[in-house]
Amino acid sequence: MSSSIKSTNIVEVHHHVTCEARADLNRHRGGVLWLTGLSGSGKSTIAMELERQLFNKRWQVYVLDGDNVRHGLCSDLGFSPGDRTENIRRVGEVAHLFAKAGLLVVTAFISPYRADRERVRQMGPAQFHEIHVATPLDVCEQRDPKGLYEKARRGEIPDFTGISAPYEPPEAPELRLNAENCTIDRTLTTLVAYVERTFALPSDQVSVGHVAS
């Protein structure tokens, strides 16, 4: 974990293109939609389908997914509490950078610790919306799309979330998806409407030319 700051004598460089100018161009604000939930709860399925539907509506949108990020940026991290915290810190920083670049970032990480998710919320300045994919453990275990619960029950995966490692559900997420009782289609309808309500610019909002010369 990199808790101590080693970068000193750093002076911030300012962009000439403002966040407002990017939003004007895209017709939506940048932001972070943070999906959290157990393995098998539906995070990746929902995130990728949301990306596809928003892309088809010409949104600037990108998914950061746990399994993918752990192949590169976070390939040095495992699943101890400290490594998970560092994983979420790095992803949070990247998500906020993308959001400042004007994108709607959809993240799909278990992110089991409340404090880690709260730290990402506080990173700002982009809007952070916590979405709990609230599928219960028994349903996730029944689905077991990657066979990981079976392995974890056999003791072959240590520190497996929900089995031998904790998951702290959000207490007041911006949105809770009960994917257990809802089809993928209905979940997506709810989410797309939520995103449009929250991040789209009103169609009558006129560009005011925010790009500095």
Ligand SMILES: Nc1ncnc2c1ncn2[C@@H]1O[C@H](COP(=O)(O)OS(=O)(=O)O)[C@@H](OP(=O)(O)O)[C@H]1O
């Ligand atoms: N011990 C343990 N616990 C939980 N998950 C495990 C573990 N080992 C490997 N995997 C696989 O890693 C994926 C979770 O990675 P994340 O980066 O989302 O995890 S975390 O947010 O840092 O907790 C997770 O992906 P999802 O099933 O999509 O959630 C698993 O495929």
Ligand SMILES: Nc1ncnc2c1ncn2[C@@H]1O[C@H](COP(=O)(O)OP(=O)(O)O)[C@@H](O)[C@H]1O
């Ligand atoms: N309503 C639903 N929402 C999301 N996924 C669902 C739903 N019903 C069934 N599933 C299935 O559950 C599995 C969820 O796996 P995945 O998206 O990889 O979860 P996670 O990324 O949280 O580990 C997929 O096989 C998906 O088809």
